Amino acid sequence: MEETLLDEATLLAEFEAKIDAEIKIEPRDWMPDAYRKHLIRQISQHAHSEVIGMQPEGNWITRAPSLRSKKILLAKIQDEGGHGLYLYSAAETLGVSRDQYIQWLHEGKAKYASVFNYPTLNWADIGAIGWLVDGAAITNQVSLQRTSYGPYSRAMVRICKEESFHQRQGYEIMWKMMEGTKDQQRMAQDAINRWWWPALMMFGPHDSDSAHTGNAMKWKIKRETNDRLREKFINKTVPQAELTGLKVPDPNLKINGTDSFGEPTYEHSDINWDEFWQVVNGNGPCNQQRLEHHIKAHEDGAWVRECATAFLNNSNSLNG
Amino acid sequence: MSATINTNLDTDQGSLWEVFIQSKPGQPYKHAGSIHAFDKEMAIENARDVYTRRNEGTSLWLVPSNEIVAVSSPESASFFEPASDKIYRHPTFYNLPEGVKQM
Numbered sequence: 184m185e186e187t188l189l190d191e192a193t194l195l196a197e198f199e200a201k202i203d204a205e206i207k208i209e210p211r212d213w214m215p216d217a218y219r220k221h222l223i224r225q226i227s228q229h230a231h232s233e234v235i236g237m238q239p240e241g242n243w244i245t246r247a248p249s250l251r252s253k254k255i256l257l258a259k260i261q262d263e264g265g266h267g268l269y270l271y272s273a274a275e276t277l278g279v280s281r282d283q284y285i286q287w288l289h290e291g292k293a294k295y296a297s298v299f300n301y302p303t304l305n306w307a308d309i310g311a312i313g314w315l316v317d318g319a320a321i322t323n324q325v326s327l328q329r330t331s332y333g334p335y336s337r338a339m340v341r342i343c344k345e346e347s348f349h350q351r352q353g354y355e356i357m358w359k360m361m362e363g364t365k366d367q368q369r370m371a372q373d374a375i376n377r378w379w380w381p382a383l384m385m386f387g388p389h390d391s392d393s394a395h396t397g398n399a400m401k402w403k404i405k406r407e408t409n410d411r412l413r414e415k416f417i418n419k420t421v422p423q424a425e426l427t428g429l430k431v432p433d434p435n436l437k438i439n440g441t442d443s444f445g446e447p448t449y450e451h452s453d454i455n456w457d458e459f460w461q462v463v464n465g466n467g468p469c470n471q472q473r474l475e476h477h478i479k480a481h482e483d484g485a486w487v488r489e490c491a492t493a494f495l496n497n498s499n500s501l502n503g
Numbered sequence: 504m505s506a507t508i509n510t511n512l513d514t515d516q517g518s519l520w521e522v523f524i525q526s527k528p529g530q531p532y533k534h535a536g537s538i539h540a541f542d543k544e545m546a547i548e549n550a551r552d553v554y555t556r557r558n559e560g561t562s563l564w565l566v567p568s569n570e571i572v573a574v575s576s577p578e579s580a581s582f583f584e585p586a587s588d589k590i591y592r593h594p595t596f597y598n599l600p601e602g603v604k605q606m
Contacts, residue, residue, distance in 0.1 A: 209575065211573065211575055212575070262556070265552070265553050265556060268538070268553050269536055272536040272538070273536070275519065275537065280516075281516055281539065282515070282516055334536075337536070338536065341535075344557075345556075345557070485515075488515040488516060488517075489515065491517065491541040491545075492515050492541070494542075495517075495541045498542065
């Protein structure tokens with residue numbers, strides 16, 4: 184009503200005052216287009232990552248080594264589907280339908296975390312994913328609980344409550360294998376060798392090369408930079424590896440100081456950015472397979488949606 | 504200008520429902536998020552699977568999103584004004600004699 188009298192500059196000033204005062208932005212509030220666009224991109228990418236992330240793990244459901252591990256893996260994968268749905272729910276508050284988000288994914292206009300374009304070759308990979316990939320995701324998501332957009336923040340709080348089970352189940356697999364036979368130890372080491380770098384890549388480009396960091400930090404969509412989150416993850420994960428006897432595949436890794444809690448911090452090699460951009464741009468080992476599988480599952484489910492729509496139309500016409 | 508929430512989504516994935524969870528008997532219902540469903544039964548089942556996998560609640564309310572009527576202060580600044588000019592509604596407004604107890 185009165186809003187039409189306010190010009191864009193006033194609205195922006197009010198919006199930024201709220202951000203500065205740590206007041207969350209809600210779906211019906213005015214927001215700059217660039218803020219909305221950033222959220223649409225980031226939250227949908229996050230949602231797609233949860234759903235696509237079900238594929239590499241799904242590969243091992245039928246091959247899990249025990250009934251216990253199979254049940255746990257099923258529950259974890261179901262959680263990932265649930266996390267995708269929380270996030271699509273948050274993303275839909277921005278005025279874009281879930282259908283549209285999925286269409287953008289299928290058209291290659293939306294991305295998901297590149298880490299899921301790597302294959303899961305042995306059982307220890309399931310351990311490495313839970314421990315390292317979920318561990319990296321948690322580091323990011325704990326920080327995002329304080330994001331400025333209300334629905335995204337609430338989804339993050341819910342997801343973080345569930346994630347620590349994921350990381351522990353992964354770490355337990357790695358630890359058990361390191362306590363096992365030489366072959367099992369070799370498989371566990373092989374898994375960390377292959378997953379360490381992709382997990383570090385999950386935090387994205389260096390802050391200086393990140394196209395999206397500027398406004399995202401100013402408007403508190405992101406609360407900590409890519410590099411800062413990556414450091415946090417390395418600092419907490421290296422001691423976890425050492426405890427089980429796993430070797431982090433980085434010849435330049437060494438302690439370079441301590442943090443405010445007296446825990447060690449690490450110097451490390453830089454990421455292979457050529458590989459990073461190759462995978463981001465669609466040329467990773469499984470990019471094509473992941474997307475094709477998602478499209479196929481979506482198309483195979485079309486008859487269910489058609490039946491449900493027909494059922495709804497029927498019951499509406501019966502009820503007059 | 505202001506964001507409109509698109510609740511009447513033109514898709515084949517059902518309509519949007521808002522999920523409210525009561526964590527324990529006696530507690531107020533709290534908004535958890537939304538789900539897609541084609542009817543009430545599916546709404547309840549989907550809400551259970553998505554939002555209560557870890558005993559988050561003992562009771563659920565499902566409301567079609569487009570049935571919710573909403574207002575918030577930025578849209579209409581004067582709407583909540585009646586609340587701010589009646590400070591005598593708050594117990595701290597009143598002066599009381601020293602030493603009064605249990606009040």
